[in-house]
Every structure is written in C-alpha cells, then in structure tokens.
Amino acid sequence: MSTTSAPVHKLYIETVGCQMNVLDSEMVVADLRRRGYELTDNTRDADTILFNTCSVRQHAEDKIYSALGRLRLAKQKHPEKIIGVMGCMAQKDQGLIFQRAPYVDLIVGPGQLHQVPDLIERARAGARQQSALSLGRKDGRVDEIRRSHESFDPLRDPSMRPTPFQAYLRIQIGCDKFCTYCIVPMTRGPEQGRPPEVLVEEARILAGQGTKEITLLGQTVNSYRFKDSAGTVTDMADLLHLLHEVEGIERIKFVTNYPKDMTFKLLETVRDLPKVSTYLHVPAQSGSNEVLKRMKRGYTVEDYLAMMERIEATLGDKATVSSDFIVGFCGETEEEFRQTVELVKRCRFKNSFIFKYSERPGTKAAELLPDDVPEEVKKRWNNELLAVQNAISEEDNQRFLGQTVEVLVEGPSKKADSDAVSEGGPLQLVGRTLDDRIVVFDGNPRLVGNTIRIGIYEVSAFTLIGTPVTQHVGPDLISLDSAR
Numbered sequence: 001m002s003t004t005s006a007p008v009h010k011l012y013i014e015t016v017g018c019q020m021n022v023l024d025s026e027m028v029v030a031d032l033r034r035r036g037y038e039l040t041d042n043t044r045d046a047d048t049i050l051f052n053t054c055s056v057r058q059h060a061e062d063k064i065y066s067a068l069g070r071l072r073l074a075k076q077k078h079p080e081k082i083i084g085v086m087g088c089m090a091q092k093d094q095g096l097i098f099q100r101a102p103y104v105d106l107i108v109g110p111g112q113l114h115q116v117p118d119l120i121e122r123a124r125a126g127a128r129q130q131s132a133l134s135l136g137r138k139d140g141r142v143d144e145i146r147r148s149h150e151s152f153d154p155l156r157d158p159s160m161r162p163t164p165f166q167a168y169l170r171i172q173i174g175c176d177k178f179c180t181y182c183i184v185p186m187t188r189g190p191e192q193g194r195p196p197e198v199l200v201e202e203a204r205i206l207a208g209q210g211t212k213e214i215t216l217l218g219q220t221v222n223s224y225r226f227k228d229s230a231g232t233v234t235d236m237a238d239l240l241h242l243l244h245e246v247e248g249i250e251r252i253k254f255v256t257n258y259p260k261d262m263t264f265k266l267l268e269t270v271r272d273l274p275k276v277s278t279y280l281h282v283p284a285q286s287g288s289n290e291v292l293k294r295m296k297r298g299y300t301v302e303d304y305l306a307m308m309e310r311i312e313a314t315l316g317d318k319a320t321v322s323s324d325f326i327v328g329f330c331g332e333t334e335e336e337f338r339q340t341v342e343l344v345k346r347c348r349f350k351n352s353f354i355f356k357y358s359e360r361p362g363t364k365a366a367e368l369l370p371d372d373v374p375e376e377v378k379k380r381w382n383n384e385l386l387a388v389q390n391a392i393s394e395e396d397n398q399r400f401l402g403q404t405v406e407v408l409v410e411g412p413s414k415k416a417d418s419d420a421v422s423e424g425g426p427l428q429l430v431g432r433t434l435d436d437r438i439v440v441f442d443g444n445p446r447l448v449g450n451t452i453r454i455g456i457y458e459v460s461a462f463t464l465i466g467t468p469v470t471q472h473v474g475p476d477l478i479s480l481d482s483a484r
C-alpha cells in the first residue's frame with residue numbers, strides 16, 4: 001500500500017539589516033511553513049533560497065550581491081532551485097538585480113511579502129524573473145502608494161524569533177521624515193500607524209504563544225499615530241497604555257525614536273507604566289547644527305539637548321539613552337566632527353551605533369551633495385567616536401559594581417560551552433535588564449525565559465558580569481547554588 005503526501009520543500013533564508021527585516025522573515029517563514037516548507041541552514045539542501053535584504057548602507061547590498069554570485073553555479077547545475085530576493089534592496093534596485101544575477105527567480109519588496117508563496121509556486125511552474133514591488137514615492141496618489149506598502153502581520157512563527165519569549169510587534173510602517181542620507185522612505189514607503197485594536201490583538205496572540213517581552217517597531221516609533229474613522233487619535237503614549245493591559249506581557253520595549261517626538265506625555269507614560277522599558281534609543285546622527293541641517297533631520301543640537309533634559313526631568317537615572325551617529329557626511333569638516341564628539345561626551349549615552357556615511361542612490365544627498373569626505377577620514381572619525389563612547393560606557397558601568405539588577409534570561413551566551421548544555425550543568429547565560437543592559441552569568445539553562453536577580457561583580461563597556469542571587473542577608477548578596 002502506498003501513501004502519498006505533499007512534497008516537503010526545504011527553505012534556506014538569510015536575513016540582513018534591521019529588526020523590521022527579522023520580523024518580515026518571521027512572517028514569510030510562518031506563511032511558507034503552513035504550506036509544508038521546512039527550514040534548512042544551508043543552500044545545498046534547499047530547494048528554495050531567499051535573501052531578505054537591506055539598503056541602508058552599500059556594504060549590506062554588496063554582501064547580498066556576493067552571496068547571489070556564489071549561487072550562480074548551483075543554479076546552473078540545479079535550475080529547479082528557486083532563488084528570491086526580498087526586502088529593501090529588492091524595492092530599491094528592482095530590475096538591476098535581474099541584470100546582475102539573471103538567474104534570480106523573484107524579487108519582492110517589503111510591502112509585498114504576502115505574495116512570496118504564490119510567486120515561488122509560479123517560479124516552480126516555469127515563470128522567470130517575476131517581481132512584486134510597491135509603488136515609488138511619486139508613482140501615484142498617497143493612498144494608493146500607502147496601500148501598496150501594506151504589511152501582513154498576523155502570521156507569526158515563534159521558532160523564527162530571537163527567543164521564544166521575545167517578539168517584535170510592528171506598530172508603524174514606513175517613514176515620512178526624508179532625512180537626506182536615508183533610503184528607507186523610498187523602500188518602505190509612507191509612514192502609517194497600524195490600528196491600535198489590531199496591535200492589542202496581535203500582542204494577545206503573542207502572549208498566548210508564550211511571549212513575555214514585546215519590542216514595538218517603527219522607523220520613528222514614537223511618532224506613532226492612528227486616527228480612526230470617528231476621528232479619535234491614538235498616539236504612542238495611548239498605545240503603551242493599551243498594550244500594558246495585555247496579560248502575560250511582562251516587558252514592552254520600543255525602537256527607534258525620533259528626538260522631536262519624545263514628548264513629556266510619552267516620557268511620563270514610560271515612567272508610570274512598570275512594564276515599559278526605560279531604554280530610549282534616540283539617534284542624534286550628528287552634534288553639528290550645520291550637518292543636521294544638511295541631513296534635514298528637523299532639529300538642532302539645542303533641541304536634542306532639550307529632549308535630554310526632558311528625559312532627565314521625568315525619568316532621572318532610570319532612563320538609559322543610546323544613539324546613532326553618521327560620520328563623514330557630505331561636506332563634514334573636522335570642526336563639525338569635533339562637535340559630535342562633544343555631544344557624545346555631554347550626553348554620555350549608554351552606547352552609540354556609529355556608521356560611516358554611505359551614499360545611497362535615490363536619496364536627496366546622493367542627488368545634491370557630494371560624498372566628499374575621504375574614506376580614511378571616515379574611518380578615523382568612526383574609530384575615534386567609538387573610542388570616546390566606549391570609554392564613557394565603561395566608566396558609567398562602574399556604578400553597577402556590587403549592585404543587584406533584574407534580568408530576563410535570554411539564553412546561552414555566545415561563549416557558552418555547548419558540552420555543558422548537553423550534560424545539564426551550569427553554563428554562561430545572557431540576560432537583559434529592563435533598560436537594555438546586557439548581563440552575563442553562569443546559571444542553569446532552566447533559567448532561560450525567567451526574570452531573575454543578578455549580583456554584579458565585574459563590568460566592561462558592553463557587559464555586566466554577575467551571579468544569580470535570590471535573597472539579601474544583611475549587606476551581602478547570597479548566591480544560591482540551586483539557581484546555578
């Protein structure tokens with residue numbers, strides 16, 4: 001007797017770029033799994049190979065084009081293997097991808113990911129070089145452009161998440177800020193808040209799947225705004241109140257913020273809602289008013305400092321602020337760079353992500369401003385700013401020595417000894433505090449997913465190192481062997 005079952009397809013998916021992409025890949029995988037796909041971690045075994053791409057810097061694109069180049073021979077030998085390029089680079093480069101890698105079967109923009117399964121099916125049936133892309137920013141009426149960038153978020157796949165109890169929740173799509181260096185408004189389309197009731201429902205579903213921590217995602221997440229048909233407006237603070245009520249969710253984080261929208265109302269909400277993280281990632285990008293003007297960031301250094309004062313006045317030292325900086329932007333002088341160094345010293349960020357300016361075709365800067373800072377200067381500034389920031393991070397972390405912090409245990413650290421896992425012994429675990437500090441400690445793998453207290457005995461610029469504690473006896477911290 002023979003039984004027939006649907007063929008199992010093997011999917012290899014590689015994701016680069018931001019958290020939005022990680023979430024998009026989770027959705028696509030959820031959709032494909034439902035149709036019988038299984039994941040594989042290598043392209044050799046895969047019959048379907050997908051790249052979820054990023055366009056923010058040239059380097060991210062180069063990586064994908066090289067990966068595609070490496071598949072040229074494989075596709076010649078196995079023409080039945082389906083190769084797809086999704087995400088921001090697909091939306092930005094469009095047909096150029098087919099020119100550079102004609103054996104790619106599909107390109108799908110970030111607003112069209114729901115089409116991936118059908119496009120794969122059609123490719124299997126023989127269709128070549130298919131594309132599903134959203135409208136460009138000038139290719140139609142605003143509502144048409146918006147609709148063409150809708151995301152498909154109800155599908156979730158817990159196994160694709162960084163950990164089973166942490167999940168991303170997209171609250172906003174796109175961006176309307178049009179900073180002159182940035183490609184995102186072109187690839188992800190107009191800014192749109194998702195309806196609050198949909199977000200609460202999605203948070204409930206996530207909680208039902210065991211999610212304890214949700215990270216709300218948006219390009220300028222604190223500009224979140226949704227106006228319903230009756231004209232009622234929900235802003236970021238209102239949304240946090242709604243999500244705070246969802247049972248099972250213990251922590252709520254949100255990234256990335258826009259300085260001008262960091263209002264007192266929002267900061268007071270962060271202060272008053274215990275589940276809400278006090279980690280605020282608010283990119284400054286530069287410490288020079290002239291550079292900020294060329295970037296069209298829409299604020300001055302003084303505005304940024306006023307925001308820091310609002311944070312200090314509302315949250316005091318409970319808040320941790322981190323930033324992004326671009327060094328070597330068009331026309332940037334040594335003096336302008338020094339002003340950025342000054343801003344970092346003045347704000348004492350928990351950490352900063354520092355990037356060398358990378359010209360992006362399609363942006364205002366690429367069109368109007370020469371990319372004239374030499375690569376060696378960009379590199380030198382990058383290293384110098386990083387060194388200044390790291391020294392600050394290390395100095396500021398000293399205050400944790402001898403303190404106890406509460407962490408959500410995320411899993412084994414990168415350095416963890418895998419033998420210890422199989423033997424059930426203690427291993428190096430990593431957790432995070434509510435204000436996003438990374439804490440490593442030795443402990444029992446069963447602690448993963450729990451919130452526990454850690455006594456800190458060593459610190460570096462990026463990490464606090466400690467040991468689990470369960471109770472205080474006098475001034476000393478007692479570490480329990482049973483917890484380890």
Ligand code: 5AD
Pocket residue numbers: 056057181182183283285324325326355356357358359360
């Ligand atoms: N070049 C370098 N860095 C960039 N970023 C955005 N666009 C560019 C670019 N063209 C940085 C910004 C942003 C982060 C996500 O990437 O600092 O905050």
Ligand code: SF4
Pocket residue numbers: 175176177178179182183184185219220258
């Ligand atoms: Fe890009 Fe500026 Fe929008 Fe951030 S706010 S996504 S940097 S355009």
